[in-house]
Amino acid sequence: MHVTAVWRRAEDRLTTLRICEATPPSETDRFALALARARADAIVTTGRILREEPQLDHGLELAGDAAGALAAWRRERLGRGEPPWSAVLTSGRDLDPGHRLFAGPTRPLVLTSAEGARRLEGVAAGGAIEVAVPPEPGVRGAVAFLLARGCRTVSIEAGPSTSAELYRSPLLVDELLLSIYEEPHLDDAVRGRDFLPLAELEAQLGAATRVERRNESGARWSFRRMRRAASPARTSRAAPGASLSGT
Numbered sequence: 675m676h677v678t679a680v681w682r683r684a685e686d687r688l689t690t691l692r693i694c695e696a697t698p699p700s701e702t703d704r705f706a707l708a709l710a711r712a713r714a715d716a717i718v719t720t721g722r723i724l725r726e727e728p729q730l731d732h733g734l735e736l737a738g739d740a741a742g743a744l745a746a747w748r749r750e751r752l753g754r755g756e757p758p759w760s761a762v763l764t765s766g767r768d769l770d771p772g773h774r775l776f777a778g779p780t781r782p783l784v785l786t787s788a789e790g791a792r793r794l795e796g797v798a799a800g801g802a803i804e805v806a807v808p809p810e811p812g813v814r815g816a817v818a819f820l821l822a823r824g825c826r827t828v829s830i831e832a833g834p835s836t837s838a839e840l841y842r843s844p845l846l847v848d849e850l851l852l853s854i855y856e857e858p859h860l861d862d863a864v865r866g867r868d869f870l871p872l873a874e875l876e877a878q879l880g881a882a883t884r885v886e887r888r889n890e891s892g893a894r895w896s897f898r899r900m901r902r903a904a905s906p907a908r909t910s911r912a913a914p915g916a917s918l919s920g921t
């Protein structure tokens with residue numbers, strides 16, 4: 675499952691929104707992100723995201739009683755009694771073990787290469803953060819590792835250069851929660867990298883069964899849930915990588 679927010683700069687062209695003070699707010703986008711986290715057994719992010727967002731954690735982050743209600747829905751309806759894994763895909767360079775994510779409400783897991791694991795030996799020795807080496811590198815290897823580990827639902831919260839790898843053949847995305855900022859102009863500071871064109875997303879996943887359009891904080895947004903009609907059975911070609919330390 676992939677969840678992301680973009681700006682439609684032309685009819686079919688989408689640009690990822692960077693998270694900063696100038697990012698347009700949307701309560702519906704925030705709810706979509708919280709819902710994906712509530713459904714997930716594991717949430718995949720990157721070391722780069724952690725560097726860009728020092729206050730990031732993978733909590734539900736909803737106002738009032740909504741977060742508690744969503745957490746109860748996770749436990750009682752989905753049968754997920756434990757918090758999800760927060761899997762950080764990293765080379766091991768410049769990873770801050772004191773980042774807020776590692777002390778947050780989820781279970782931290784660092785996925786890296788053998789070389790990255792050597793860089794992180796001090797982190798692993800501390801025992802608070804598990805460091806593991808998937809058999810295959812990159813985000814596709816991370817997803818395969820987590821599925822082989824028993825995760826049924828993996829949610830991707832990564833930048834466009836990382837998440838784009840999931841859309842190449844064979845497609846690994848079963849579901850996309852897409853929030854689109856529909857205003858004609860966007861602050862330069864918020865403009866991230868290009869995302870896949872909407873037509874290409876529809877060709878791979880099928881058109882959204884419903885498009886919800888809303889005006890939030892004076893700006894136009896649209897929200898799509900795109901799902902493949904049938905997902906191919908996944909098979910594990912290799913056992914999970916060696917864990918260097920664990921909780």
